[in-house]
Amino acid sequence: MNMKRLRARMVLTPDGPIENAAVITKAEHIVAVGSFGDLASVQVEKEIDLGEQLLLPGLINAHCHLEYTIIGRSIAKTNCFTQWIQNLNSLKRFCTDEDYLAATRVGLVELSRWGVTSVLNIASHSVPLPNFPPSSPRVWWFFELMDIRSHICVEALLDTMAALLRGRSAWIGGVGLAPHAPYTVSVALYRHVKLCAERYMVPVSTHLAETSEELEMFRDGSGPLFEFLQGLGRNMLDCRKKSPVVLLLEEKLVPPGAILVHMNYLEEADWAAVHNHQGFCVVHCPKTHAYFGRERFHFDRFRWRGITTCLGTDSLASNNSLNLFEEMQLFLHEYPYVTEQEVLNMVTVYPAKAIGQAHRIGKVAPGALADLIAIPYAGGQADACAAIINHRRPITWRMVHGSLSTDQ
Secondary structure: OOEEEEEEEEEEEOOEEEEEEEEEEEOOEEEEEEEHHHHOOOOOOEEEEOOOEEEEEOEEEEEEOHHHOOOHHHOOOOOOHHHHHHHHHHHHOOOOHHHHHHHHHHHHHHHHHOOEEEEEEEEOOOOOOOOOOOOOOEEEEEEEEOOOOOOOOHHHHHHHHHHHHHHHHHOOOEEEEEEOOOOOOOHHHHHHHHHHHHHHOOOEEEEEOOOHHHHHHHHHOOOHHHHHHHHOOOOOOOOOOOOHHHHHHHOOOOOOOOEEEEOOOOOHHHHHHHHHOOOOEEEEOHHHHHHOOOOOOOHHHHHHOOOOEEEOOEOOOOOOOOOHHHHHHHHHHHOOOOOHHHHHHOOOHHHHHHOOOOOOOOOOOOOOEOOEEEEEOOOOHHHHHHHHHOOOOOOOEEEEOOEEEEOO
């Protein structure tokens, strides 16, 4: 039966917080949520009394590059995005597949430490081995694709995707596709990815409008990114025509529901394209945004158009931690008029929906997977979301897929 009863001072549910509450889990699922009095008579195999704790859904990191966890801290800081790419590439030349796998393991430990139970991870190298501990975060492996220097055959892409989907029962997450960005991915490859995603119903994530250098490259056919990629032999005929946002959206190069990461530099023509081609979500990485000293993120304009914003950490190549609590805190500092509940949704409900998992993760409710974390709590119902946003200590109790882990 493998049923557990978790008791806590408060449980945060989709309908609001419940005081003196209990959650019943069976194997990897939540089967009941309610007041302790209502669930005290349910027969279980194990009782876990968390005491003065707030039980909430595990956090979901909507954008991360775990493979840079080790090398990222070695990158020299620069305000030039193209130079940053070159610095990163120079370090990557010395890394092996074993290095990337080790970095991913270290990154997963760091994510767990800060309450993440699911991560949308961009993987640009060999397929990671899904043999991580049961209490590690569930990972959606978004396999990064580029074709600056070599052609990618659509038939091979489809075959690879089919093989991954056949084998994904070996881990508790899922798979997706990540065409890197318009400056490294051809129109043809974007179309191949869209075809593959629609055939196999997998999510797609792409970097878009991340930097002013990207806009300068496409709009003006100039700038450091233009010169760098031209030097690599990229075909630059798509430059001096339209912005990368207009290119992707008006040409319908990404499927409905695509996850567009960053979306920092948009012109008025871009907003017209956004208005005409909605149905996607945006991922904002506040600390990476600050690292590069970028212009203010257009949260209000996306929100006004009904486009949801999720939060991610990006990587340690542009961040000093993988801490989603810090990302929420910085976001709320920049946008103090946004409610704590909406900010919490950006790391739970919204990213779950973005990968088609709204019924399974990002909430404490019957039928959802038992991905839970707990934080110390002594407040009332009105203070629950604020307490979560302002939490500043590592998470010492977590449950992933029904598997319990505690750090003392």
